Amino acid sequence: MIPEPLLRFNEWISQPWPWYVAGPMIALVMFILLFFGKEFGISANFRVMCAADGADQWADFFKFDWQSQGWNLLVAVGAMFGGYVAAHYFTPADGHIAHVSAATVESLRELGVPAFASKFHTEPVQYEVGQVPLVPEWYTWLALFDWRGWLFIAVGGFLVGFGARWAGGCTSGHAISGLSALQLGSLYAVIGFFLGGLFMTYVIFPLIF
Amino acid sequence: MMRMSRYILVGIIFGITMYKSEAVSWFRIFEMFHFQSFHMYGIIGSAVALGVLIVQFIKRRHLRSLEGKEIVIPEKDKSWKRYLFGGFVFGLGWALTGVCPGPMFVLLGSGYTVLVVYLLAAITGTFVYGLLRPRLPH
Numbered sequence: 063m064i065p066e067p068l069l070r071f072n073e074w075i076s077q078p079w080p081w082y083v084a085g086p087m088i089a090l091v092m093f094i095l096l097f098f099g100k101e102f103g104i105s106a107n108f109r110v111m112c113a114a115d116g117a118d119q120w121a122d123f124f125k126f127d128w129q130s131q132g133w134n135l136l137v138a139v140g141a142m143f144g145g146y147v148a149a150h151y152f153t154p155a156d157g158h159i160a161h162v163s164a165a166t167v168e169s170l171r172e173l174g175v176p177a178f179a180s181k182f183h184t185e186p187v188q189y190e191v192g193q194v195p196l197v198p199e200w201y202t203w204l205a206l207f208d209w210r211g212w213l214f215i216a217v218g219g220f221l222v223g224f225g226a227r228w229a230g231g232c233t234s235g236h237a238i239s240g241l242s243a244l245q246l247g248s249l250y251a252v253i254g255f256f257l258g259g260l261f262m263t264y265v266i267f268p269l270i271f
Numbered sequence: 272m273m274r275m276s277r278y279i280l281v282g283i284i285f286g287i288t289m290y291k292s293e294a295v296s297w298f299r300i301f302e303m304f305h306f307q308s309f310h311m312y313g314i315i316g317s318a319v320a321l322g323v324l325i326v327q328f329i330k331r332r333h334l335r336s337l338e339g340k341e342i343v344i345p346e347k348d349k350s351w352k353r354y355l356f357g358g359f360v361f362g363l364g365w366a367l368t369g370v371c372p373g374p375m376f377v378l379l380g381s382g383y384t385v386l387v388v389y390l391l392a393a394i395t396g397t398f399v400y401g402l403l404r405p406r407l408p409h
Contacts, residue, residue, distance in 0.1 A: 075291075081310050084292030085317025091285045092318075093325045098277065099336035101345060105372040108397040115394075123401035133278045140282015141373060142380025147283065148290035149381035160296040165307040170298070198297045198369070201383045214368055219375075219389035221364030223396025226372060228357025228407060230347065233371040236358070237315055240347060242322025247347035247354045254358020255365060256304075262366035263304040 076152040078161055092238055100133055103235030105226035107131075107138050123227075158196040167191050173271045210270060229254060286377045295377050297369025304366055353409040364396075 079087075092102040113128040149158070170189050205211030226232040229251045231240060237255070240248025292314055293299050303311035328334070329342050336342050347354075365371050368389060370378060375393070379386045400407075 078293060079288065079291040081292065081313025082317055084288050084294065084314045086321050087284065087288040088314070088318040089321035089325060091281055091288070092322055094281050096325075096329060096342055096344070097334075097336055098281075099338055099340060099342065104376070105393075108372070108394050109401075111394050112398045112401065117398055117401060120398070121401035121404065123404050124398075133275070136275055136278035137282040137285065138376045140279040140284075141286035141289070141376040142282075143279065144283040144286015144288075145290050145295070145377035145380035146286075146382070148287045148377075152287070152291060160293050160298040162296075162298050162302045163308045166298065166302040166305060169305055169307065170301070194298050196293060196296045196298075197378065197381075197383060201297075201378070201385055203385050205385065206388070215385060215388050216392040218364045218368030218370075219392030220396040220399075221360050222368065222371065222389075223364075223393030224400045225357050225359070225361030225364060225396075226393075227397045227400040229354050229361055230357065232361060232373075233315075233365070234373050236354075238318050238322060241319045242326050243344045243346075244323065244326075245347040247350065250351045250354035251358040251361075254355045255362040257355075258359040258362020258364075259300075259304045259366040260362075261359075262363045263301070266363075266367075 072152070076154045078154060088238060089242070092242065095137075098133075101235070102239045103231050104134070104138060104141075105223075105232035105235060107134050108223050109227060110135060156192070159192065160194045160196045161192075162194050164191050167194060170194070173267060175271055213270065225258070282376075285373065286380065289374050289377045290381065295370070295374040295381075300366060300369040348409070350409060353407075356408060 095102045109124065109126075110128045110131045113124040113126065117124040167189050175189070200211055200214060205215065222232070226235075229236065231248070231251065233255070236245075236248040236251040241252065289295050294311065294314060299308075299311055302308045326344060329344070334342050361371075370386070370389065372393065375386055375389055379390065
């Protein structure tokens with residue numbers, strides 16, 4: 063029998079977290095890592111994984127002391143555990159729903175995202191306010207039977223990996239760690255992130271959906 | 272063992288936060304790039320606002336890390352090309368997959384195993400950058 067207060071706590075923590083909880087939590091994560099003498103930046107792991115697989119024979123960029131970066135891989139492993147725990151134990155009453163605005167649901171309909179997503183399902187997907195899933199339907203292995211699945215998952219991943227190293231960091235390294243340290247370079251990077259994201263959203267999406 | 276498990280613990284806090292704040296959602300990123308909600312801006316904005324205070328506090332107090340060394344906050348390069356161009360490429364991928372590297376690990380753990388393909392693609396992207404690095408503007 064699970065004690066009542068524990069159930070209450072679970073119910074409480076299972077609600078969607080508002081931004082003013084999530085933001086400070088991320089700042090806390092950054093502070094803890096600084097206190098451990100490290101810097102918060104997840105995408106550096108990709109470089110470590112390259113170097114660990116022997117990429118140092120191919121380019122000098124991968125000749126560095128990657129063994130000393132093991133801690134960052136552990137942060138990534140922890141993030142996976144966190145995802146597992148949140149998805150399996152902290153589910154809100156209305157399920158795994160993204161609480162996006164009504165305007166966003168309207169934009170999704172205009173773009174015809176359901177028509178694309180339903181290719182992977184027998185049931186056509188129609189987004190309604192309050193019913194948009196947290197994770198899109200096309201994050202399945204079945205999606206790889208459609209070229210758009212490859213585009214979304216593989217091409218997107220490639221661009222993220224390439225761009226993150228060129229810019230020297232991703233959302234955590236630049237938008238959080240870099241801006242917090244008032245680094246001008248990080249501001250340029252964040253402007254770059256947004257220019258790229260807006261170009262994709264407004265120019266490329268209407269072509270592929 | 273304790274030394275190492277503390278990083279896993281930090282990762283767990285980060286992972287739960289990303290999942291519960293819906294920052295892992297493709298639809299939230301879509302919404303952000305359409306400027307239709309304050310949510311994502313609130314997350315990043317409040318994290319940075321608090322982060323600036325934390326960094327200033329660390330610098331002014333010359334705070335020491337757990338190992339007793341003064342905490343040094345690394346400076347980024349004094350250039351703009353690599354940040355703007357690299358950032359642009361990253362932004363394309365971010366809006367497309369709706370997933371940046373942190374949430375990728377979170378979703379992988381929550382059961383979306385297909386993101387292994389994303390992980391391999393991101394490692395390939397990093398590798399190709401390493402090869403092309405001498406020829407790219409920085």
